[in-house]
Amino acid sequence: MSFSTMLSTMAAGMLRTCAIFFLTLLGSLPLGLGIMLLRRSKNRLVSSLTRVFIAVIRGTPLMLQLLVWYFGPYYLFGASIKGWRFPAILVAFIVNYAAYFAEIYRGGVESIGVGQYEAAEVLGYSRSQTFLKIILPQVIKRILPSITNEFITLVKDTSMAFTLAYQEVFSLAKQISASQTSFMPFVIAGVFYFIANYAVAFAMERCEKALSYYN
Amino acid sequence: MILEMKNIRKSFGSLQVLRDISLCVDSGEAVSIIGPSGSGKSTLLRCATFLERVDGGEIRYLGRAACTGEGEYASTNELRELRRAFGLVFQSFNRFPHYSVLKNITEAPMLVQKRDKEEVLETAMGLLRKMGLESKRNAYPCQLSGGQQQRVAIARALCMKPDILFFDEPTSALDPELTGEVLKVIKQLAEENMTMVIVTHEMPFARAVSDRVIFMDGGVIVEQGEPEQVFGQPTQERTKQFLRNYER
Ligand SMILES: Nc1ncnc2c1ncn2[C@@H]1O[C@H](COP(=O)(O)OP(=O)(O)O)[C@@H](O)[C@H]1O
Numbered sequence: 320m321s322f323s324t325m326l327s328t329m330a331a332g333m334l335r336t337c338a339i340f341f342l343t344l345l346g347s348l349p350l351g352l353g354i355m356l357l358r359r360s361k362n363r364l365v366s367s368l369t370r371v372f373i374a375v376i377r378g379t380p381l382m383l384q385l386l387v388w389y390f391g392p393y394y395l396f397g398a399s400i401k402g403w404r405f406p407a408i409l410v411a412f413i414v415n416y417a418a419y420f421a422e423i424y425r426g427g428v429e430s431i432g433v434g435q436y437e438a439a440e441v442l443g444y445s446r447s448q449t450f451l452k453i454i455l456p457q458v459i460k461r462i463l464p465s466i467t468n469e470f471i472t473l474v475k476d477t478s479m480a481f482t483l484a485y486q487e488v489f490s491l492a493k494q495i496s497a498s499q500t501s502f503m504p505f506v507i508a509g510v511f512y513f514i515a516n517y518a519v520a521f522a523m524e525r526c527e528k529a530l531s532y533y534n
Numbered sequence: 535m536i537l538e539m540k541n542i543r544k545s546f547g548s549l550q551v552l553r554d555i556s557l558c559v560d561s562g563e564a565v566s567i568i569g570p571s572g573s574g575k576s577t578l579l580r581c582a583t584f585l586e587r588v589d590g591g592e593i594r595y596l597g598r599a600a601c602t603g604e605g606e607y608a609s610t611n612e613l614r615e616l617r618r619a620f621g622l623v624f625q626s627f628n629r630f631p632h633y634s635v636l637k638n639i640t641e642a643p644m645l646v647q648k649r650d651k652e653e654v655l656e657t658a659m660g661l662l663r664k665m666g667l668e669s670k671r672n673a674y675p676c677q678l679s680g681g682q683q684q685r686v687a688i689a690r691a692l693c694m695k696p697d698i699l700f701f702d703e704p705t706s707a708l709d710p711e712l713t714g715e716v717l718k719v720i721k722q723l724a725e726e727n728m729t730m731v732i733v734t735h736e737m738p739f740a741r742a743v744s745d746r747v748i749f750m751d752g753g754v755i756v757e758q759g760e761p762e763q764v765f766g767q768p769t770q771e772r773t774k775q776f777l778r779n780y781e782r
């Protein structure tokens with residue numbers, strides 16, 4: 320297999336890796352917000368249950384969660400898992416990352432002084448207006464560095480989809496390397512992850528710059 | 535009567551902070567509240583602005599009840615309406631750091647009061663001119679001095695066109711050389727007969743701008759009257775003692 324065939328075969332895997340990455344963010348960034356709101360709920364039961372949920376998600380390996388989400392429906396309900404591979408991967412990643420994002424959001428929200436809420440309240444902002452207009456924008460600025468870290472971890476974590484034999488870059492690299500007895504696929508995969516993370520870091524730095532007009 | 539507070543009681547746990555306080559403010563009146571720290575001045579303003587709920591007593595704005603009896607509050611909608619009657623300027627400014635000066639001032643009137651954008655902008659620019667901040671309208675709060683930030687906060691409150699404006703130690707967080715510019719603005723408002731309640735430790739200022747001075751201590755009003763009387767011939771021993779600390 321020539322280098323260019325190798326590259327083009329792996330390109331499909333790169334696309335799948337990117338799909339996991341972007342779809343995970345698309346799902347987990349908003350879901351994390353919802354989980355954070357539940358975690359901060361005044362209802363004791365709701366906030367405790369959410370805390371346990373977050374503890375479980377953060378306290379068990381993502382690889383295990385992938386297996387549970389994929390095989391769970393079969394073992395628990397005897398359901399057919401045909402065509403469930405990619406959705407299961409997304410669910411596992413989204414739920415996992417949402418738990419982390421929820422805690423990052425919570426740290427950000429709790430770092431905003433009570434004065435901001437009180438000023439908004441006296442001016443007549445409703446609770447949702449206060450959150451969306453006053454609190455959230457300031458939270459985003461504060462948590463951006465932690466979010467960047469999660470993004471970079473996610474780029475690398477996508478390789479765990481390999482557990483479910485999903486043909487993303489890492490799985491393909493391993494397969495091609497074995498069949499061609501070549502080390503090159505691993506080099507290609509490594510360069511791909513590095514470039515992807517470089518792009519992520521670059522984009523996030525631009526975001527931080529864009530928000531640096533105030534402190 | 536713009537504000538009527540009657541027999542207000544407020545405790546934090548076992549600590550009784552307001553004991554049966556009554557405060558009425560007439561239209562056009564400037565009232566100063568002085569007193570040692572911990573005497574409940576902030577708590578009184580926070581109760582007046584619904585940031586704290588009272589345990590008992592009555593609060594009325596323009597005759598409409600916000601709270602009656604044993605701390606029974608009006609509906610959320612009614613309270614939202616009543617909030618239009620007042621503004622509050624905090625000791626620590628609490629300006630919105632992610633908004634420009636202009637947006638700090640104009641967002642609430644447009645978003646909350648649903649007022650016309652052109653009219654709000656015009657009002658805001660008028661206020662900025664009055665505060666001497668016209669050239670800073672596109673600046674962000676972090677680019678301003680403390681005195682300028684507090685003037686933005688005052689403009690933000692005024693742009694809501696409140697019937698009464700509360701100030702909680704508006705200059706206490708400022709460097710001494712910056713207090714003057716903020717006091718000047720408040721003085722100007724008093725001359726325009728803005729209805730105000732000002733908690734302050736600036737005694738000469740309180741004496742100069744207020745129609746009435748209230749001395750609070752231990753959660754009660756110890757003495758009140760015209761500034762010349764309270765500052766010149768205080769009748770209560772506690773008032774005399776307190777004022778003695780401010781001589782020199
Ligand atoms: N949220 C609160 N919880 C408990 N105690 C409070 C709270 N707010 C104020 N206090 C107490 O109430 C008393 C009066 O406080 P405050 O109204 O801030 O006084 P002042 O503004 O006159 O200095 C103080 O002893 C203060 O510690």
Ligand SMILES: [Mg+2]
Nearest residue numbers: 575576577703
């Ligand atoms: Mg105070």
